[in-house]
Amino acid sequence: MSTRVFRRAVLLLTLAVPSCLLMASTHGAILMSAGPVQVNGAQAAYSSTVFPGDRVQTAPNASALVKSPDALVSIRGDSTVKYDGPSVTLEHGVAAVTIANHMNARLGNLLVSAAPGAKFQVMSLNGVETIAAIEGPLTVTDSVGTITLASGEMMTNDHSRRDDDAPPLNIRRGLPGWVIEVIVEAGVAGGVIGGLAAAGDFSSRPPVSPSGP
Numbered sequence: 148m149s150t151r152v153f154r155r156a157v158l159l160l161t162l163a164v165p166s167c168l169l170m171a172s173t174h175g176a177i178l179m180s181a182g183p184v185q186v187n188g189a190q191a192a193y194s195s196t197v198f199p200g201d202r203v204q205t206a207p208n209a210s211a212l213v214k215s216p217d218a219l220v221s222i223r224g225d226s227t228v229k230y231d232g233p234s235v236t237l238e239h240g241v242a243a244v245t246i247a248n249h250m251n252a253r254l255g256n257l258l259v260s261a262a263p264g265a266k267f268q269v270m271s272l273n274g275v276e277t278i279a280a281i282e283g284p285l286t287v288t289d290s291v292g293t294i295t296l297a298s299g300e301m302m303t304n305d306h307s308r309r310d311d312d313a314p315p316l317n318i319r320r321g322l323p324g325w326v327i328e329v330i331v332e333a334g335v336a337g338g339v340i341g342g343l344a345a346a347g348d349f350s351s352r353p354p355v356s357p358s359g360p
């Protein structure tokens with residue numbers, strides 16, 4: 148190795164190591180975006196760093212991935228997600244979560260948690276909130292109690308629907324205001340798979356060094 152190449156390698160390590168240590172110590176994550184994506188109201192680069200408290204907002208024709216050692220969060224278009232390090236909060240839109248180690252998701256007053264390897268989707272669209280267990284069971288908790296959502300089930304809260312308007316098949320009552328049913332349509336699962344498949348598109352691009360906060 149020439150002296151010039153060695154010096155360049157040392158310089159790269161000098162720049163990269165503090166950045167990795169900073170992310171590890173602050174629960175930072177890599178944000179990769181496709182299309183117009185904002186972080187805290189400012190346009191985000193294709194690859195950047197997000198930290199706890201940052202709010203990620205995607206345009207209708209955009210999407211984003213938040214990758215950390217704990218989980219992969221796929222954010223679909225026209226969605227707003229707050230990244231909190233060990234958890235994410237869906238404020239609007241659709242987000243899919245694949246758990247690597249540990250990651251909770253918040254939807255309104257609900258806390259969703261799952262074991263490593265689980266995949267689930269949370270949605271808040273047009274007054275309808277949905278939590279879908281794609282792979283593995285979920286634990287859903289609010290101030291009233293805790294329920295388990297089995298793989299292949301989803302729970303829905305339609306704020307415009309009366310209790311007697313609930314669908315008649317494959318239903319059992321869960322938390323107050325929520326209805327749990329078996330996923331019988333491919334649309335929900337397909338939406339998650341499509342969102343998670345974006346990881347392949349992102350990973351196929353050349354790596355870009357993350358920007359600072």
